[in-house]
Amino acid sequence: MASSPRVIAITGASAGIGRAAAVRLARDGASLAVCARRPDRLAQVAAEIEAAGGHAMPFVADVTSEHDMAELVRLTVNRYQRLDVMICNAGFGVAGAIDTMPPDQMRKLVDVNYLGTYYAARAALPVFRRQQRGHLIIVSSIVGKRGVPYMGGYSATKFAQVGLADSLRSEFAGSDIHVTVVFPVSTLTEFFDVMSHETGAEVQRSAGPTQSAEQVADAIANAIEHPVPEVYPYAKSRALVWLNALAPGFCDRFVKKFGRKPQHV
Numbered sequence: 001m002a003s004s005p006r007v008i009a010i011t012g013a014s015a016g017i018g019r020a021a022a023v024r025l026a027r028d029g030a031s032l033a034v035c036a037r038r039p040d041r042l043a044q045v046a047a048e049i050e051a052a053g054g055h056a057m058p059f060v061a062d063v064t065s066e067h068d069m070a071e072l073v074r075l076t077v078n079r080y081q082r083l084d085v086m087i088c089n090a091g092f093g094v095a096g097a098i099d100t101m102p103p104d105q106m107r108k109l110v111d112v113n114y115l116g117t118y119y120a121a122r123a124a125l126p127v128f129r130r131q132q133r134g135h136l137i138i139v140s141s142i143v144g145k146r147g148v149p150y151m152g153g154y155s156a157t158k159f160a161q162v163g164l165a166d167s168l169r170s171e172f173a174g175s176d177i178h179v180t181v182v183f184p185v186s187t188l189t190e191f192f193d194v195m196s197h198e199t200g201a202e203v204q205r206s207a208g209p210t211q212s213a214e215q216v217a218d219a220i221a222n223a224i225e226h227p228v229p230e231v232y233p234y235a236k237s238r239a240l241v242w243l244n245a246l247a248p249g250f251c252d253r254f255v256k257k258f259g260r261k262p263q264h265v
Contacts, residue, residue: 005028006025006030007030009087009124011089014038017216017217019213021089021216021220022049023217033057033059033083034056035060035068036061064116070123073124085135088120088139092113093109097150097152113161124136132176135180136178139182140165140181141154142184145183147159150259161181180229182231183233184216185209185233186210186211211234215233
């Protein structure tokens with residue numbers, strides 16, 4: 001992996017974990033290609049990156065567009081001559097039982113959360129192969145390891161990200177191309193406001209632990225410096241993975257209190 005300052009692309013960079021990661025990495029002097037759909041928010045993030053000591057290349061893009069993700073990578077390499085890290089961060093959630101979730105909502109979840117990751121990874125990997133180095137970071141969720149009630153659709157897309165990452169990591173084992181999955185718990189961002197909007201009803205935060213976007217950003221920055229397969233920004237959440245492996249039936253009952261039931265259900 002190249003020494004700092006690195007060239008890093010981030011999807012979904014206008015808010016939440018993506019924005020926090022961009023600003024955090026800018027403090028290390030990174031050159032950041034940041035993409036999102038909202039040009040005003042993107043311009044604000046670019047200004048924060050520059051103020052923090054980094055270099056910003058904002059690019060208005062939709063992760064559900066294969067063309068946009070290819071352009072993100074092309075423009076990044078044209079400007080900086082390389083790409084060291086691709087952070088696949090864009091995503092959103094919908095809550096509710098899957099038999100009440102309209103199929104078009106499920107398709108949108110798949111398009112953004114899984115295909116958005118796939119398109120960004122697909123665009124970056126040829127560059128990594130040519131360079132013989134690179135780092136793909138996928139921001140998943142702890143529900144990508146263990147589903148919780150009323151989050152089946154969202155959880156399925158997060159599991160899909162993990163399956164993709166596991167396969168890629170085994171393909172690149174022994175090389176200088178790294179694949180990392182980040183598993184945040186409930187994070188203090190606009191995620192729940194967006195989820196309530198997309199669900200069409202208020203979705204309460206779960207009773208489980210929370211963390212800040214800045215804590216996740218610090219974990220991502222550390223993983224870039226010291227590549228590892230999996231990152232749990234809230235360290236205790238790893239115990240949930242162990243519990244599910246050892247006693248899945250008990251875990252079914254345990255996670256019921258973490259479900260996110262919409263108010264209309």
